[in-house]
Amino acid sequence: MAVTVWVCKICGEAYISTTEKPHRCPFCGAYEKHLIDSKEYDDTGAWDVELNEKDKANAEKALEVEVSNNIFYKCASNKTPELDGQKLFKILAKVEAEHASVWKKILKLDKVEFPKYDKCAPEYTPNLEESHSREDRAIKFYGQAAAEAQNSRVKEIFQAFVEVETDHLHLSEERLK
Ligand SMILES: [Fe+2]
Numbered sequence: 027m028a029v030t031v032w033v034c035k036i037c038g039e040a041y042i043s044t045t046e047k048p049h050r051c052p053f054c055g056a057y058e059k060h061l062i063d064s065k066e067y068d069d070t071g072a073w074d075v076e077l078n079e080k081d082k083a084n085a086e087k088a089l090e091v092e093v094s095n096n097i098f099y100k101c102a103s104n105k106t107p108e109l110d111g112q113k114l115f116k117i118l119a120k121v122e123a124e125h126a127s128v129w130k131k132i133l134k135l136d137k138v139e140f141p142k143y144d145k146c147a148p149e150y151t152p153n154l155e156e157s158h159s160r161e162d163r164a165i166k167f168y169g170q171a172a173a174e175a176q177n178s179r180v181k182e183i184f185q186a187f188v189e190v191e192t193d194h195l196h197l198s199e200e201r202l203k
């Protein structure tokens with residue numbers, strides 16, 4: 027079977043898969059419409075973005091949200107006794123770290139601090155509930171930030187992340203039933 031190098035236009039990461047388009051970016055979770063054959067990828071304007079005051083403030087707030095969610099998920103992955111919970115929270119931590127790295131690049135920062143955090147629960151259900159409320163808040167804020175965005179690249183990222191965080195919301199909803 028032929029293989030293809032796919033590039034995600036949202037996070038810019040490349041990976042190798044079959045020629046059939048994957049449904050999600052394995053790094054940032056962006057939907058397949060954002061994935062493109064590396065031979066056609068052009069990153070002009072992707073990372074050198076003019077931010078007005080509002081877009082910059084929203085990008086900074088988004089970075090804070092992603093860092094906060096990353097450190098919560100890392101904690102939850104370590105403390106949740108169930109293996110499904112450990113796997114779920116670990117991949118959510120990775121995806122949120124990828125989102126943080128997108129905002130870091132948009133904001134042209136040298137580095138991002140991920141503080142130590144241990145205030146998650148030692149049980150699965152409360153961590154799922156916290157995941158649900160964190161994703162719900164992120165979706166609402168990103169939807170609002172996408173609507174406010176002046177810059178088309180910033181708008182594209184916020185819209186893509188609304189979809190990704192909605193996937194995350196479904197993961198907790200399905201397990202809290
Ligand atoms: Fe991606």
Ligand SMILES: [Fe+2]
Pocket residue numbers: 092121122125164187191
């Ligand atoms: Fe995220």
